[in-house]
Amino acid sequence: MSKLKIKFATLLLLFGFAFGMATDVTSSLTNQETTTTAQAATKLSASQKKQITKINSGLSKKQKAAKKWIAFRESRYSYKARNGNCYGRYQLLKSYLHGDLSAVNQEKTANKYVKNRYKTWTKAKSFWQHHHWY
Numbered sequence: 001m002s003k004l005k006i007k008f009a010t011l012l013l014l015f016g017f018a019f020g021m022a023t024d025v026t027s028s029l030t031n032q033e034t035t036t037t038a039q040a041a042t043k044l045s046a047s048q049k050k051q052i053t054k055i056n057s058g059l060s061k062k063q064k065a066a067k068k069w070i071a072f073r074e075s076r077y078s079y080k081a082r083n084g085n086c087y088g089r090y091q092l093l094k095s096y097l098h099g100d101l102s103a104v105n106q107e108k109t110a111n112k113y114v115k116n117r118y119k120t121w122t123k124a125k126s127f128w129q130h131h132h133w134y
Contacts, residue, residue, distance in 0.1 A: 048102075055111065063120060074091040
């Protein structure tokens with residue numbers, strides 16, 4: 001009976017160790033993805049940042065927050081995210097970008113797309129919340 005208990009205890013220890021290692025690996029990968037995302041969001045030149053600020057200057061705080069919310073859900077803020085025929089921070093169709101995949105063009109094009117289709121970023125966000133796309 002004691003051999004059975006020892007085998008069972010060993011099995012539990014092995015299982016616990018394996019599960020603990022898997023959790024550590026998952027945690028490590030999540031941290032690595034977060035770092036990569038943060039880096040992707042900050043790899044813009046001062047000139048690009050200035051242009052993007054100007055492009056978004058006409059948006060209210062509420063509209064900027066809705067735009068940021070969509071950017072996070074679509075690409076985790078990455079200007080280089082890819083998904084089939086969609087590209088960038090706002091996952092726009094590549095054809096909308098007309099070959100210019102720059103962050104500045106993505107910002108301009110996203111604003112134009114949302115204005116034409118939804119009128120505001122808050123309405124686009126509301127649509128996204130109901131359909132999981134915009």
